[in-house]
Amino acid sequence: MGAYLLTRTWHSLLTIVLSSMVIFAGVRMLPGDPALAMAGEEASPERIAAVRADLGLDQALWVQYATWVRNYVHGDFGRSLRTGTPVTELLGSTLPVTLWLAAYALVIAVVVGLALGVIAERRRGRWPELLANGVAMVGLSVPSFWLGLLAILYLSVRLSLFPASGYVPMLENPLDAIYHLTLPALILSLAIAAAVMRQTRASMIETMGSDFVRTARAKGLGGRRVLLAYGLRNSLLVVVTIVGLQLGGLISGAVVTESIFGLPGFGKLTLNSVFTRDYPVIEAVVVIITVGYVLINLAVDVLYSVLDPRIRVAGAA
Template sequence: MLWFILRRCGSAVLVLFLSSVLIFLGIRALPGDPASVMAGQEASPAAIEAIRKEFGLDKPLPAQYVDYVGQTLTGNFGRSTQDQIPVADILAERLPVTLELSLLAMLVAIVVGVGAGIVAAVRRGRFADYVATGFGLAGLSVPHFWLGLLGILLFAVTWRVLPASGYVPFTEDPAANLQRMILPALVLGTGFAAILMRQTRSAMLGALSADYVRTARSKGLSEAKVVGAHALRNSLTTVVTVLGLQLGALISGAVVTEQIFVIPGFGKLTVDAVLTRNYPVIQAVVLVTVIGYVLVNLLVDIAYAFLNPGSGCREAPVTRHWRRFRRRPMPMAGLVLVVAFVLLALIGPLVTGDPAAQDYLATLAPRRARTRWAPTTWAGTPSPGSRTAPRCRCRRACCPRCWRWWSASRSGWSPASTGAGWTRS
């Protein structure tokens, strides 16, 4: 068990490192100069250059990445380019809102999805099964934004039982907070509940037809104990795995839901930062989201090992896994591409220099014409009227180069009749 947990933690650290590299390079690849955006349209070049030096944008990309990692490890995400507020304070204000919405949506999804899946599996082929299957199909088909607008129209405008939008912190008024978070949580958790229902129903149908369930029923156990203690426990491994995999979809769905219900969370913060090109906020939001996603998947792996101890804790050592990994061409090709991409991104600026200081128009300009060399005398000196020193000194009339320059020369020199050199005409 300990070896399994350590190996999963090592994999999580590797994923976080690669994610930080991709986030850093992806933000730098966005069009536009962040220094120009922060300085404004009427800023002078000196002011733009001062901003670049202040934020370290004039350094090579490897140096910028090292500074970025060092500041991130200390909790310093920089300052917002709009109002100069520390990004850490903005995250501390917006993160609890998104966490509350995600937890409430996950609670709705678990209660509705797992319960409907169990009922559909136990009542297979009956009316309850058809109702649960129809609910799952509707939850997967209806988009969040349409369901949110429909909920506002029904519960806030027509029936007037819930507020349409807004947010009240839980510490100020818990009742008003829950009253404003019920409708967004229902909208966000509906699609997630549909996925959980389908997965739970499929896993429960496989477990109810297993031999150990048939043996438990033959012993005279009640149906509730057979379903809850035997079938459901062995089906939870699939449910827990789906919970971890769908967390990313839950966070991405929170962006639309927060925009509809005007909730000041991570989703609204991300949209506002992208529209205003607030690069420090974008980096921090994406990095915190990735960290949360990796940590949740790590907890899911550990919970999966506890639920099914014989599945992942007795895996082979690292060397055996590496040998298995090498036998598969596609993962090896992907690993090589990722390593090559990271190396090029880190070494490329050291070789080419600062991309902002290079003059790419000069490289596209046409080459200058070659200098024409005039014929020489017997002593090897340039002929009268020539501009530069000669290249060819063979002084033979049969030489194509000398004959060409002799015909173009205005000095009056001509090839000798013997072909030995140049004579005065």
């Protein structure tokens, strides 16, 4: 187990280092001059040169990269070119909003997806399976922004069940915060719940028809125990894969969802930074998303080894 974790951790660190090089070079290749954007269109050449020297843009690229990495390791992400605010403050005020929204949406997606997948497998050919497939089809095919607008129109404006916009910090009033996040989280979770449902159903159909399940039933094990201990547990490998792959999609989906529901989150910050060409914020956003992807994949690998020891043994070989 130790060798397996060490190998996966080394691969993750190598991926982060290589990704940081790509991010650094990619942002430097974007059109526009950060020094000009910070100094202003009417600034003199001397002023622009001074700003460029202050930002370190007059140094060699390898020196800029080394300084950039050192600053990031120490938690210094620079300042916003648009507002002059430290990027860490912007991230500190927006990232918790998206993390709470993503966590809430993920819980909804896993619970609903697993439940619908089990129901669809247990009630094959009946109306529960047709209903579950219909819900999954809507979640996979209908754009989230359209569902969000419909949800605001009917559930917020007409029925007044949920607020149409606004955010309450989770630590200030947890119940009110959950109430405000419920509708955005439902919209954000639909696509993931649909994918989890379909994969759970397919995996359970294959597992429940396998030889070891028939052997367990022949030994006298009850139907519920066979379902939970064999069918659902073996399906969790597929669910872990889907969740790991879709977690990154929560961030991209949050850009649209947060804009529709007026949430001051990470996605909205990303969108505004791209529109205004706020390069330090863009760099920090991409780095955080990249590191998040790598850590999620590492966690998925570890969960694989816990759920199926054969993967751990093969990985360590």
